[in-house]
Amino acid sequence: MKKIFFILPVIAFILIFSNMFFGHLLFAYDQDINKYSIYVHFQEEWDSYPVNILFDVTNVWSNPNFSNYTHSTDFSNVSDFDNYNSNNLQYQDNRGYVELKHQFSDCNSSWKPMLYRHAIDSVILPDIKSINSTVSEFYVQFIPICTDKKITSYEYSISIDDETSWFDVYFVNSKKQLENYLNYNFFDFYTDNDCFGKNYHSFSGICENIDQESGLLIIIPDNLNRSLTKIKVNLHEKI
Numbered sequence: 386m387k388k389i390f391f392i393l394p395v396i397a398f399i400l401i402f403s404n405m406f407f408g409h410l411l412f413a414y415d416q417d418i419n420k421y422s423i424y425v426h427f428q429e430e431w432d433s434y435p436v437n438i439l440f441d442v443t444n445v446w447s448n449p450n451f452s453n454y455t456h457s458t459d460f461s462n463v464s465d466f467d468n469y470n471s472n473n474l475q476y477q478d479n480r481g482y483v484e485l486k487h488q489f490s491d492c493n494s495s496w497k498p499m500l501y502r503h504a505i506d507s508v509i510l511p512d513i514k515s516i517n518s519t520v521s522e523f524y525v526q527f528i529p530i531c532t533d534k535k536i537t538s539y540e541y542s543i544s545i546d547d548e549t550s551w552f553d554v555y556f557v558n559s560k561k562q563l564e565n566y567l568n569y570n571f572f573d574f575y576t577d578n579d580c581f582g583k584n585y586h587s588f589s590g591i592c593e594n595i596d597q598e599s600g601l602l603i604i605i606p607d608n609l610n611r612s613l614t615k616i617k618v619n620l621h622e623k624i
Contacts, residue, residue, distance in 0.1 A: 416445050416446060416447050416448070416622070416624070417445070417446055417447075417448040417531075418443065418444070418445050419442075419443075419444040419445075419446070419492060419531060420442070420443050420444075421442050421486065422439060422440060422441050422442065422486070423439070423440040423442065423484065423485070423486045423526065424437065424438075424439055424440075424484070424485040424486070425437060425438040425439075425440070425482055425483070425484050425485075425524070425526070426482060426483040426485075427480075427482050427524075427609075428480065428481035428482055428483070430479070430480035430481055431480050431482070431522075431524075431607055432522065432607045432608060433524075433607050433608065433609040433610070436609045436610065436611060436612055436613070436614065437612065437613050437614070438524070438526075438605065438609070438613075438614050438615075438616060439613060439614070439615045439616070440526060440528070440603075440616050440618060441615060441616070441617045441618065442528055442618045442620070443618070443619050443620070444492075444530065444531055444620040444621075445620065445621045445622060446492075446530070446531040446532055446620075446621075446622040447532070447533075447622055447624060448531070448533065449533055450533070472484075472485055473485075477524065477525065477567055478522070478567070480522075482524070492529070492531035520606035520607060520608050522606075522607035523604050523605060523606055523607055524604075524605045524606075524607060525563060525566055525567065525602060525603070525604050525605075526602075526603045526605070527557075527560050527562075527563040527600050527601070527602055527603075528600050528601040528603065528618055528620070529560065529598070529599075529600035530595070530599050530600050530620055530622070531622070532597055532622055533597075534597065535596070535597050536594055536595070536596065536597070537595060537597070537622055537623070538591065538592065538593040538594065538595065538622070538623040539556070539591070539592055539595060539599075539620055539621065539622055539623065540589075540590075540591045540620075540621045540623060541556075541589065541590060541591075541592070541601065541618070541619060541620045541621070542587070542588065542589040542590075542617075542618075542619045543585075543587065543588050543589075543601070543603065543616065543617065543618050543619075544586065544587035544588075544616070544617050545586055545587070545605075545614065545615075545616050546614065546615045546616075546617075547609060547611055547614045548586065549608075549610070550605065550606060550608060550609055550614065551584050551585060551586060551605075551606065552585060552588075552603055552604060552605050552616065553581075553582065553583045553584065553585075553603070553604040554581060554582050554585070554588060554601055554602070554603050554604070555572075555574035555575075555580070555581040555601070555602045555604075556574060556575045556580040556581065556592040556595055556599060556600075556601060556602075557572060557573065557574045557575070557599060557600060557601075557602045558573065558575070558595070558596045558598065558599050559596065559598040559599065559600075560598070560600065562574065562602055563602060566602065566604075572602065574602065575592055575595060575599075577592065577593070578590075579591050579592055580592035580595075591623070593623075601618065601620070603616070603618070
């Protein structure tokens with residue numbers, strides 16, 4: 386009996402150790418993870434000034450051309466960090482905001498962390514409606530999918546950590562719909578029930594048969610009052 390109590394912890398340690406260093410071999414999963422963030426700072430033209438939004442995006446997709454990307458840790462070589470971060474002053478309805486994003490949002494760079502088999506499991510959030518108040522101005526963000534297919538299907542979930550605010554979300558066929566929203570105040574979107582949600586704190590769905598250039602159009606009311614509002618976006622291409 387004493388031997389069993391000694392052997393079991395040893396076996397457990399070996400399994401954990403092996404998973405840390407060889408988990409990508411034991412649990413092969415042929416999908417890439419693109420994990421990135423988009424930081425938005427409102428200028429004084431917004432009612433939400435001077436608060437900020439942080440979009441925390443995880444995009445899991447089937448990349449047939451995956452290769453092992455390496456990222457240099459030699460900080461003396463700044464060429465490795467060209468375009469890593471870029472500050473851009475942009476406008477929506479003549480209201481300025483600074484957007485900061487990095488290159489990992491381009492579907493060309495990806496990573497697979499230790500225990501990544503669990504990291505990519507889809508996050509299913511409860512659909513929680515908000516008590517909507519009257520707001521006439523909004524901020525809009527487009528989050529693209531990644532795929533090599535002409536037609537694909539995506540599972541997704543979104544949440545906002547500000548209980549006094551909400552979001553609308555629509556799967557659209559391209560970034561062109563963001564321009565349509567801003568310029569003409571209308572846009573096309575996929576109309577299946579799971580492809581859009583209005584006035585939610587959190588929402589999950591599966592949108593099927595969407596085009597290669599598709600993505601999420603996320604609409605947020607201009608009524609934020611926290612110094613930082615965090616919006617989590619999880620996208621997972623269905624195999």
